[in-house]
Amino acid sequence: MITNTRDADGVLTMTWDLPGRSQNVFNTASMAAFAEALAEAIADEQAVGIIVASAKQTFIAGADLDMLGDLTASGKTATELTASAGALSALLRRLETCGKPVVAAINGTALGGGFELALACHHRILADHPAIKVGLPEATLGLLPGAGGTQRLPRLIGVQASLGLLMEGEQLRPDKALKAGIVDEVVPAAELLDRAKAWILANPTASVQPWDSKGFKVPGGGMDEGSTLQTLMVANAMYAAKTYGNYPAGRAIMSCLFEGLRTTLDAGLIIERRYMVDLLLDPTAGAMIRTLFLSLGDANKLVRRPAGFAPRPPNTIGILGAGLMGAGIGLVAARRGIDVVILDQTADKAAWAITYATERLDKDIARKRCTEEKKAGTLSHIRTTADYADLAGCDLVIEAVFEDRDVKAAVTKAAEAVISTDAVFGTNTSTLPITGLAEASSRPARFIGLHFFSPVERMQLVEVIRGAETSDETLAWALDAIKALGKTPIVVNDARGFYTSRVFGTYITEGSAMLAEGILPALIENAGKASGMPMPPLQLADEVGLGLMYQVGIQTKKDLGDAAPANPSQPILEELVTKHDRTGKRCGRGFYDYSEGGKRLWPGLGGLFAAKAEQPTVEDLVERYLYTQALEAARCMDQGILLAAADADVGAVMGWGFAPWSGGPLSYIDRIGPAAFVARSDELAAALGERFEPPALLRTMAKEGTTFYG
Numbered sequence: 001m002i003t004n005t006r007d008a009d010g011v012l013t014m015t016w017d018l019p020g021r022s023q024n025v026f027n028t029a030s031m032a033a034f035a036e037a038l039a040e041a042i043a044d045e046q047a048v049g050i051i052v053a054s055a056k057q058t059f060i061a062g063a064d065l066d067m068l069g070d071l072t073a074s075g076k077t078a079t080e081l082t083a084s085a086g087a088l089s090a091l092l093r094r095l096e097t098c099g100k101p102v103v104a105a106i107n108g109t110a111l112g113g114g115f116e117l118a119l120a121c122h123h124r125i126l127a128d129h130p131a132i133k134v135g136l137p138e139a140t141l142g143l144l145p146g147a148g149g150t151q152r153l154p155r156l157i158g159v160q161a162s163l164g165l166l167m168e169g170e171q172l173r174p175d176k177a178l179k180a181g182i183v184d185e186v187v188p189a190a191e192l193l194d195r196a197k198a199w200i201l202a203n204p205t206a207s208v209q210p211w212d213s214k215g216f217k218v219p220g221g222g223m224d225e226g227s228t229l230q231t232l233m234v235a236n237a238m239y240a241a242k243t244y245g246n247y248p249a250g251r252a253i254m255s256c257l258f259e260g261l262r263t264t265l266d267a268g269l270i271i272e273r274r275y276m277v278d279l280l281l282d283p284t285a286g287a288m289i290r291t292l293f294l295s296l297g298d299a300n301k302l303v304r305r306p307a308g309f310a311p312r313p314p315n316t317i318g319i320l321g322a323g324l325m326g327a328g329i330g331l332v333a334a335r336r337g338i339d340v341v342i343l344d345q346t347a348d349k350a351a352w353a354i355t356y357a358t359e360r361l362d363k364d365i366a367r368k369r370c371t372e373e374k375k376a377g378t379l380s381h382i383r384t385t386a387d388y389a390d391l392a393g394c395d396l397v398i399e400a401v402f403e404d405r406d407v408k409a410a411v412t413k414a415a416e417a418v419i420s421t422d423a424v425f426g427t428n429t430s431t432l433p434i435t436g437l438a439e440a441s442s443r444p445a446r447f448i449g450l451h452f453f454s455p456v457e458r459m460q461l462v463e464v465i466r467g468a469e470t471s472d473e474t475l476a477w478a479l480d481a482i483k484a485l486g487k488t489p490i491v492v493n494d495a496r497g498f499y500t501s502r503v504f505g506t507y508i509t510e511g512s513a514m515l516a517e518g519i520l521p522a523l524i525e526n527a528g529k530a531s532g533m534p535m536p537p538l539q540l541a542d543e544v545g546l547g548l549m550y551q552v553g554i555q556t557k558k559d560l561g562d563a564a565p566a567n568p569s570q571p572i573l574e575e576l577v578t579k580h581d582r583t584g585k586r587c588g589r590g591f592y593d594y595s596e597g598g599k600r601l602w603p604g605l606g607g608l609f610a611a612k613a614e615q616p617t618v619e620d621l622v623e624r625y626l627y628t629q630a631l632e633a634a635r636c637m638d639q640g641i642l643l644a645a646a647d648a649d650v651g652a653v654m655g656w657g658f659a660p661w662s663g664g665p666l667s668y669i670d671r672i673g674p675a676a677f678v679a680r681s682d683e684l685a686a687a688l689g690e691r692f693e694p695p696a697l698l699r700t701m702a703k704e705g706t707t708f709y710g
Contacts, residue, residue: 001016001017001018001019001029001030001033002014002015002016002017002030002033002034002036002037003015003017003037004037004040004041004044006044006046006047007197009048009197009201010046010047010048010049011047011048011049011050011051011197011200011201012041012044012047012049012050012051013050013051013053013193014037014038014041014050014051014052014053015053015054015055016030016052016053016054016055016056016059016060017054017055017056018030018056021056022056023056023057023058023060023061024054024056024058024059024060024061024114025060025061025062025063025064026060026062026063026064026067026088026113026114027063027064027066027067028067031087031088031091034091035091038091038094038095038098041098041100042094042098042099042100047100048100048101048200048201048204049100049101049102049103049200049201049204050098050100050101050102050103050200051102051103051105051193051196051197051200052102052103052104052105052117052118052121053105053107053192053193053196054105054107054108056108057107057108058107058108058109058110058114059104059106059107059108059109059110059114059118060110060113060114060117061109061110061111061112061114062111062112062113062114062115062137063088063112063113065289065293065294065297066294068141068143068289069286069289069290069293069294071084071085071280072280072285072286072289072290078277078281081277081280081281082273082274082277085146085273085276085277085280086269086273088113088116088146088147089146089147089148089269089272089273092116092117092120092147092148093120093148093265093266093269095117095120095121096120096121096122096209096212097212098207099207100207101122101123101199101200101203101204101205101206101207102120102121102122102123102207103121103122103123103124103125103196103199103200104117104118104121104123104124104125105125105192105193105196106118106124106125106126106127106132106134106183106192107127107189107192108127108129108132109131109132109133109134110134111133111134111135111136111137111171112136112137112138112145113145113147115134115135115136115149115182116136116145116147116148116149116152117147118134118183119148119149119152119153119156119182120148120152122203122206122207122208122209123184123185123196123199123203123206124182124183124184124185125183125184125185125186125187125192125195125196125199126174126177126178126183126185126186126187127174127186127187127188127189127192128174128186128187128188128189129174129189130173130174132173132174133171133172133173134171134172134174134177134182134183135165135169135170135171135172136149136153136165136166136169137169137171138169138249139166139167139168139169139247139249139250139253140168140169140288140292141249141285141288141289141292141293142247142248142249142279142282142284142285142286142287142288142289142661143249143276143279143280143285143289144166144249144252144253144256144272144275144276144279145166146272146273146276148265148269148272149166149272150166150253150256150257150260150268150272151256151260151261151265151268151269151272152211152265153165153166153182154166154218154257154261155210155211155216155218155219155261155265156181156182156210156219157180157181157182157219158218158219158220158221159218159220159221159228159231159232159257159261160220160228160231161180161181161219161220162257163231163235163257165180165182166253166257167235167239167250167253167254174186209265211265212265218261222261222262223257223258223261223262224262232254232257232258235254236251236254239251239254243661244529244530244531244532246284246532246659246661247284247661248278248279248282248284249279249284249285252275252276252278252279253275255271255275256268256271256272256275259271260272283671284661284662284663286663287661287662287663287664287667287670287671288660288661288663290646290649290663290667290709291646291649291650291653291663291664291667292653292660292663295646295649295650296488296650296654298646299488299489299490299646299647299650300483300488302479302480302483302489304479304489304490304491304643304644304647305475305476305479305480306472306473306475306476308472309472309473309476309477311480312395312476312477312480313480313481313483313484314338314394314395314396314480314481314484315338315339315395316338316339316340316341316393316394316395316396317329317330317333317338317339317340317341317394317395317396317397317398317481318340318341318342318343318391318394318396318397318398318415318419319340319341319342319343319353319397319398319400320343320344320397320398320399320400320401320411320415321343321344321399321400321401321402321411322342322343322344322349322350322351322352322353322384323400323401324356324454324455325400325428325452325454325456326342326344326353326398326400326401327342327352327353327356327357328356328452328454328455328456328457329398329400329428329452329456329485330342330353330357330382331353331356331357331360331361331378331382331456331457332456332457332485332486332487333381333485334357334378334379334381334382335378336484336485336486337381338381338484338485339381339383340381340382340383341383341384341385341390341391341394342382342383342384342385343384343385343386343387343388343390343391344384344386345386346386347384347385347386349386350384350385350386351384353382353384354379354382354384357378357379357382358375358379360457361374361375361378361379362375388414388415388417388418389418391415391418391419392418392419392420394419394423395420395422395423395424396423396424396426396477396478396481397415397419397423397424397425397426398426398427398428398450399411399412399415399425399426399427399428400428400452403429403430403431403432405432405436405437408427408429408432408437408440409437409439409440410440412425412427412437412440412441412447413440413441413442416441416442416443421443421446422446423446424446424448424474424477424478424481425441425443425446425447425448426448426449426450426478426481427447427448427449427450428449428450428451428452429449429451430451430497430498430500430501431496431497431498431501431552432496433467433494433495433496434447434448434449434465434466434467434470434494435467435468435469435494437449437467438467438468438469438470444467444468444469444470445469445470445471445474446471446474447467447469447470447474448464448465448466448467448470448474448475448478449463449464449465449466449467449494449498450462450463450464450465450478450482451463451464451465451498451500451501452487453500453655459654459655460487460488460654461487461488461489461490461500461650461651461654461655462482462485462487462488462489462490463489463490463492463498463499463500463651463655464478464479464482464489464490464491464492465492465493465494465498466491466492466493466494467494468494475491479491488650488654490647490650490651491643491647492636492641492642492643492647492651493640493641493642493643494641495636495639495641496556496559496560498641499633499636499641499642499647499648499651500651500652500655500656502632502636503629503632503633503636503652503656503665504629504655504656506628506629506631506632506691507528507533507537507540507625507628507629507656508537508540508541508544508549508569509567509568509569509628509691510537510624510625510628511524511525511528511536511537511538511540511541511625512537512538512541512568512569512572512573513568513569513688514621514624515538515572515605515609516568516571516572516609517612518609518610518611518612519611519612519615519616519621520611520615521538521591521601521605521606522601523615523616523618523621524536524537524538524621525537525538525539525601526618527618527621527622527625528540528621528625530618530622531621531622531625531626531659532658532659532660532661532662533625533657533658533659534657535657537625538590538591538592538601539591539592539599541584541590541591542584542585542590542591542592542594543584543585544584545583545584545585545586546573546576546577546582546583546584546590546591547577547583547584548584549569549573550570550573550574550577550578553567553569553570553573565691566689566690566691568689568691572609575608576590576591580604582602589602590602591605623680623684624684624688626659626662626665626668627677627680627681627684627692628691628692629652629658629665630665630666630668630669630677631681631691631692631693631694631695631698632665633648633652633664633665633666634665634666634669634694634695634697634698635695636648637666637697637708638695638696638697638698639695645666645667645708645709648664648665648666649663649664649665649666649667650664651664652664652665666708666709667708667709669698669707669708670707670708670709673707674698674701674702674705674706674707675702675705677694677698677702678694678698678699678702679702681693681694681698682694
C-alpha cells in the first residue's frame with residue numbers, strides 16, 4: 001500500500017499505491033499504513049531525506065468521501081469526532097518535524113488532505129501538466145481543511161493570498177500554483193523524482209519549516225497588524241453578503257485564521273481541529289457531502305441503469321433543430337469525440353450550429369482552454385444538413401425543436417422513417433409529457449425524454465424521463481449516451497413538468513404570489529437570494545420569459561381543465577403580458593426594466609400591486625421559498641415520479657440551484673425533521689393556501705418517525 005525504498009545515496013522514497021483504488025486517498029487503512037511507513041522512515045538512520053511520491057496518475061486526491069460521509073452522518077459525539085479529526089493532522093505534524101528534509105513529488109492532482117500533506121513537506125515539486133490541479137476544496141463540501149491547511153497555507157503565502165484558496169476552494173493548475181507560491185518548482189513529469197532527490201542532497205539540513213524557526217513572521221503581516229485585520233474584516237463582510245450566513249464553513253475558516261495565526265502552529269492546529277468538529281456536527285456539511293459528492297458520484301456511475309444490457313455508447317448522434325439547445329448539445333458531443341449530424345429546416349439554418357461551435361471554441365482558445373488543433377478536431381465531428389436521409393446512420397436522435405406537440409410529432413415521424421429500428425429517439429422537452437409525445441412514434445418502446453438544461457455546455461444535469469412504454473433497454477442505452485456526453489443523469493417517471501420543471505416552477509410562482517399579496521418587490525427578491533437560490537424569483541421569471549410561462553399556464557388549463565392545479569401567478573402573468581406587453585428580459589420589459597446600463601425593478605409594479613402596511617420578515621419569506629419547493633419534491637416522491645431521494649436532491653441542486661447548503665429539498669425536510677416540517681406546513685397551508693398542504697407520504701413519515709435518508 002505504502003512502500004519505502006532507500007537508494008544508494010540514502011534518499012528514501014515513500015510511494016503511495018492504494019490497492020483496488022484508481023486514486024490514492026486518506027481513509028482508515030491508508031492512514032494506518034502511512035503511520036507505519038513514516039515511523040519506519042524516521043527510524044532509518046541511513047535515510048538522509050524523504051520523497052513522498054505516488055505510483056498512480058494522481059498524487060493523493062484527499063480524504064475518502066465515504067469516510068467523510070460516515071463521520072458527518074454517524075451521530076458521533078464531539079469527543080469521538082475530535083479524535084478522528086485530529087488523526088491526520090498529528091501524522092502530518094510528525095512528518096514535518098521528523099528531523100529529515102521531506103519533499104513532495106507531486107506527479108498528479110493533489111487536493112484536500114493530499115495537498116495538506118504537501119504543505120507539511122519542506123519542499124514541493126509539481127509535475128508540469130495542464131490536467132493537474134492542486135488546492136484545498138473543503139469549503140465546497142461545507143468543511144475546512146482540517147489537517148493543517150488553515151494554518152500552514154497563510155504561514156506560507158500570507159493571509160490575503162490564502163483567503164481565496166481557502167474560502168472558495170479554488171484549485172490551481174501548475175503555472176498558477178507556482179505563481180501563487182504554494183509549490184516551489186514546476187518541472188517536466190519525467191524529471192520529478194530526480195529533481196526531488198537533487199534538492200534533498202543539496203539541502204541535507206533543510207528539515208525545519210519556516211513557521212518553526214525562531215523569529216518567523218507571517219508573510220504580509222500577522223494578526224496584530226492593522227492591514228491583516230482589515231483584510232479579514234472586509235472578507236467577513238463580503239462573505240456574509242454573498243452567503244447570507246448559509247455556509248458555516250467560511251466563518252469557521254476565518255476564525256481559524258484570526259485565532260490560529262496569533263499563536264504557534266501546534267496551538268493553531270488545536271484551534272483548527274475544534275472548528276472542524278463544529279462543522280462535522282453541523283448538518284450542512286453532511287448534507288452537502290451526501291448530495292454533491294456521494295449521490296452525485298452514484299448518478300455518474302449510472303446507478304439507475306437497468307441491468308442485463310451490454311453498454312452501447314453512441315457513435316453518431318442526430319440532432320433535430322440547430323437552435324441554442326441543439327447547437328449546444330452538438331458541441332458537447334463533438335468535444336467528446338462523438339460524430340453529430342445537426343438538421344434544421346434549411347441548410348443555412350443548420351449551418352448556424354457550426355457558427356455557434358466556432359465562436360465558443362474561439363473563446364476557449366482566447367482563454368487558453370483549447371488549441372487550434374483541438375478546435376479543428378472538434379469541428380470535424382459536426383455535420384449539418386436539411387435532409388433527413390443524412391440521419392440514417394445515427395444510433396441516437398435527439399429532438400430539440402420548439403415546444404409544440406405538432407412540430408415535435410412531425411419531426412419524430414420524419415426521423416423515424418430513416419433511422420434504424422433499434423436507434424433511440426430522445427425528445428428534449430422541459431414540460432410536455434413523454435407518453436403523449438410518444439404517440440407520434442411508430443416504436444414508443446424506443447422513445448424517451450432527455451431534458452437538457454441551458455446553456456448545455458455549462459449545465460451538467462440531464463433529466464431522463466421514462467414514458468409509459470419506454471423499454472429497459474432504451475433507458476440503459478440512453479444513460480450510456482448521457483455518460484458518453486460527460487453529463488450527470490437523474491431518472492424520473494413521466495408526468496407533466498416531470499420533476500425539475502415542476503418543482504422549479506413553484507419558486508417563481510411563490511414570488512409572484514407574494515407580489516399579489518402586497519409584499520414589496522425588493523423584499524421578495526432579497527429573500528430569494530437569502531434562501532440560497534442563485535437568482536431571485538422575479539428576475540428568474542424574466543429570464544425564463546413571462547410570455548412563455550403565461551402560454552404554458554393556458555395550455556395546462558386547456559389540457560387538464562378543472563384538474564389543473566391552482567396557479568397564483570397566472571393572473572399576474574396575464575396582467576403583465578396582455579395589458580402591459582411585458583414579456584420578460586428578451587424584450588427588455590418584465591418585472592424589471594432592462595437597458596444597457598443594467599436593470600431595475602419596474603416602478604409600475606407598485607401601482608399594480610399595492611404594498612400592504614405590515615411586511616413580513618426576510619426569514620418568513622425564505623421559509624416559504626424553501627417549503628414550497630420541498631413540498632413539491634415530496635409530492636413527486638409520493639406520486640412515484642422520483643425513484644429515489646438522492647435523485648431529487650442531485651436534480652434540484654444541479655438543475656436549478658436549489659440552496660446547495662441544504663443538500664437539496666428532501667435533505668432540507670430531513671434536516672428539520674418530517675414531523676416538525678409537516679406541522680409547519682399545515683400552519684402555512686391554513687394561512688396561505690393548499691399549495692402548502694403536505695402529501696400523504698410526509699404525514700406517514702411524520703407518524704412513523706422515518707426520514708428520506710434514514
